[in-house]
Amino acid sequence: MPATEEEGAAAAAVAEEEAYEQEDGDGEEYDEDEEEGYEFGDAADAAQCVEMAERGPGGAVATVSIRDFEALAALSRKRKALPAEEPPQGDEASKRRRQQGELSEAESANLFDQLMEGFGLRRKKRRRSKDGKRKGRARGRRSRCSPEVIKKLGDATLLFTENRFKEAIPILHEIVRIAPNLPNSYNLLGSIYKENGEIDKAINFVMLAAYVSPKDVSLWKKLIDLALKKEDAALARHCVIKAMRADPEDVGLKFDCANIYRTLGDCHKAAEIYEQIVGIHPSNTVARRAAAQMYRDSGQIDKAIDLLEDFINAQTSNIDWGLLDLLISLRLRNDAHGEALRQIKKAQLVLGSGHKLPVRLQAKAVICHAYLGDLKHAEVFLQSVHLGRSKENADMVKEVASTLQSLGQYEYALKFYSMMEDVAVHNDGGSYVEAARCYMVMGDKGKAIPYLYKALEGMEDNVDVRITLSSLLVDENKSDEAIKLLSPPENTELQSADIPDHQKPWWLDGEVRMQLAKLYYNKGMMEKFVETIFLPILETLDIEYANRKVKMNRKLTNDVLQERTKVLGEARQDSVFQGCRPIASTAELVKANRARKLLEKRAAESNEDTIRDDTRRAKQKPPLPGLLTNVENHQLVLDLCRTLALLQRYFEALQIINHALRLGNDPLSDDIKEELRSLGAEIAYRALDPSPGFDYVRYVVHKHPQSISAWNSYYKVTSRTEEKGHFKFLLRARRDPKCVPPKIISGHRFTAISQHQSAVRDYLEAYKLDPENPLINLCVGSSLINLSLGFRLQNKNQCIVQAFAFLYKCLRIGSNRQEALYNIARAYHHVGLKTLAVIYYEKVLAMEVEDHPIPKLPFEEDLQEHQDFRPGYCDLRREAAFNLHLIYKESGATDLARRILKTYCSI
Secondary structure (H helix, E strand, C coil), X not given: CCHHHHHHHHHHHHHHHHHHHHHHHHCCECCCCXXXXXXXXXXXXXXXXXXXXXXXXXXXCCCEEHHHHHHHHHHHHHHHHCCXXXXXXXXXXXXXXXXXXXXXXXXXXXXXXXXXXXXXXXXXXXXXXXXXXXXXXXXXXXXXXXXXXXXXXXXXXXXXXXXXXHHHHHHHHHHHHHCCCCHHHHHHHHHHHHHCCCHHHHHHHHHHHHHXXXXXXXXXXXXXXXXXXXXXXXXXXXXXXXXXXXXXXXXHHHHHHHHHHHHHCCHHHHHHHHHHHHHHCCCCHXXXXXXXXXXXXXXXXXXXXXXXXXXXXXXXXXXXXXXXXXXXXXXXXXXXXXXXXXXXXXXXXXXXXXXXXXXXXXXXXXXXXXXXXXXXHHXXXXXXXXXXXXXXXXXXXXXXXXXXXXXXXXXHHXXXXXXXXXXXXXXXXXXXXXXXXXXXXXXXXXXXXXXXHXXXXXXXXXXXXXXXXXXXXXXXXXXXXXHHHHCCCCCHHHHHCCCXXXXXXXXXXXXXXXXXXXXXHHCCCHHHHHHHHHHHHHHHHHHHHHHHCCCCCCCCCHHHXXXXXXXXXXXCCCCCEEXXXXXXXXXXXXXHHHHHHHHHHHHHXXXXXXXXXXXXXXXXXXXXXXXXXXXXXXXXXXXXXXXXXXXXXXXXXXXXXXXXXXXXXXXXXXXXHHXXXXXXXXHHHHCCCCHHHHHHXXXXXXXXXXXXXXXXXXXXXXXXXXXXXXXXXXXXXXXXXXXXXXXXXXXXXXXXXXXXXXXXXXXXXXXXXXXXXXXXXXXXXXXXXXXXXXXXXXXXXXXXXXXXXXXXXXXXXCCCCXXXXXXXXXXXXXXXXXXXXXXXXXXXXXXXXXXXXXXXXXXXXCCCCCCCCCCCCCCCHHHHHHHHHHHHHHHCCHHXXXXXXXXXXXX
16 A cells, blocks of 8 residues: 555544544443453554564563553552552551562552553543543444455455465554554454464464453453463463453353363362352352362362252252252261251152152162161162162262271171172272271181282282282281282293383382292292392392482472472463463462572573582482381391301392491391391301401400300401401400400410410410419410420520419319320420320320310301211320320330320221
8 A cells, every 4th residue: 555545544543533532522421340441552563563473482572461461450440449548658668568569559550551551552541521430422332443444354354264364464464554453353363373273373363352352252262262272271261350350241251260270170269150150040050069069179068068058958849969969978078967867858758758769869878877877778778779880880889888897887898899799880909909808807818818819800010909918818828829929920021121110010019029028938938038039128228328328408409499480380482461370379379489589590690511400319219118117127137138148148148237237227126236247247257258247246246245155256257367457456355354355365366476475475364364264274384385495585494384383273173184184295295304295195095085066156056067077086095195106206115106006096
């Protein structure tokens, strides 16, 4: 169109608008309480808005906040309605307004106008009479459009009906330029983009049309459909509220709004809107039922009862059985069993004696009578009522059965659970489980087993049912059947597959593994027991230890903050209108806003090089979650360690012991930990390499310093290890003035490395504490003999005399035992006093000693090891004869030496 024509069309439109305003001023008065509309200031603003609305997702769109728009509009209307008051003066009032996020009326009016001007919209000016009433005819009675606009709009509509959208869009743009405040052009543009599948652009244009003409309910309804199609709940709620303001009497809009709140889970608001519908149409039973259900779901049982009771009591015929059933359910939920029963009897009176109540009400009557202690009606119901297969019947029977079960009437409950087989369309096994529980409570566990087997047919992956069934089988002496029930299938691929925790099959569940392991242990199947439970326990102990090292992060992570901000809704970058009020409670919105500000602050403080995922390593879920929390499972850890030690799998046993003890003091009891440490010491004593268990041996002797068995184990372990760490421990232990064994062991250690002077010192310290001990006297005597043979000792004879004094004391304490005589003979032989040695060797030959079993440590008594010792292993005559023949041979008495060997040392 030429510029001159454009100017002419604009002038004609301005002249027509002026004439319309003059006509409004001279017309009749009318008072209309309507929501004010908004208009574009000029064609340039409208064109800019259209350009913004047509931009695709991701484009830079200057947006206006709907939330601010609504809040400021409300403040503006409030400012007009209330008398003029002076705003609070002083710093305290302004500070309070800033803290609460409120604005003064003047500030709100200025900001409201700035928002509208920034978008290109301004409030429509209306002339009003002096008495406050608007004059002139009502809006919409006369068209404001010029003939040119009407013609172009008709052409665009025709092109739209012919699906020639590309040709229609430029014409509609031209209409927007000529008549920027005509909603039809924006609506038609929205319809075009809707047909093209561009829902976001369609919402933008229909929203513009709705805000230009806010009283047009059809536009808001169209927006509701588009928002639901886009699954934008916040926008749908915003539009339906706007539509309800435009037409408060439209029941369909109220249903839509209530359904939206119901879908969002806001039961209280949904109930209030349904109740508004009931207030408009009291006979609308659908809305009444929905309102009662929403009040029930929101916990307001009394409100739901009041809503239903008045309506049902007013019915003298044609009773709504659905509402009555809901009312009875609410009464039962409120524990008003007598009131519920009176309501049922009243319905029977209305129905007449010749007719029966619906089956659901009969079932409710059985429940009421059961609570009141009358069970004969349950028997009547079982005999007279015959139900078909349906989900409703199954739910009804299950409700009656569970009620009777909760009341302790297990026999009647079993009868109703047996009905479930005839009425259930698909029995998932829940009724069988409850029937089995009834039998278990009644003490008849044998009858519960078949029901649990039936339950497993429909719920194979239910771990609780499987474990319960296995326990019952064990009680019935069917351990093999219980093991088969808990054993994994033969398909090894399923067992070794890397499956997420929430998808793992039942045989990988921790409770199943522990139960199966206990069954193997009780049956004596030790290899199977270890194979089943070793790796899960080891992994569980590892994970529990790792979880204890995970520090709790007091700062909220970015993931948590982003999760909180989700309630604010995603920013509609492709939408002209932004900021629809989110669907959340006030507390959630406060948290979300704080989280958003904190995220923005962290983003501002960080740069691209330092931005990292700040999520801490989360705690892992162990394969046996109840291993440490349940005290009964602690014995399982101890049994596994004992079994591994019995199977001589010492390294694996020490692995479990080490991992269990490093958890600290909390998980395991003191008794279990003591037994584990004792078992570790026992393993160190038995194993070929005692080094891994040396710490446990050291702990045992530290805990029991006066125990000879503990020190014997310690000495045997240290004599076979090459580690030097035990020397420091032994040095500290021998400083105890009342502990003898470490002093003796220290003397043995010095004797082994030929440091006889130090050995004598340690032996003499032990002698001071226990002078009547034959072993200590023998050790002191033998050490002094060895010391006397050294080259640097000056008074050797005195040392030898002292040595023999201790040896003779050992002989006296031992009552002339063969061993003591042999030691004296060997000492004389060693220092060269062979004549005296011959005397004592002959005394040894003259004595005969019976064999005695070799002493064992406490944990060695249960070992079934076969020790093949030949007769005479406790007799020292052969050793004495051999030494005596050496003396005879050295002195030249070879015949005598030969006779001694032939007599005592021949085979």
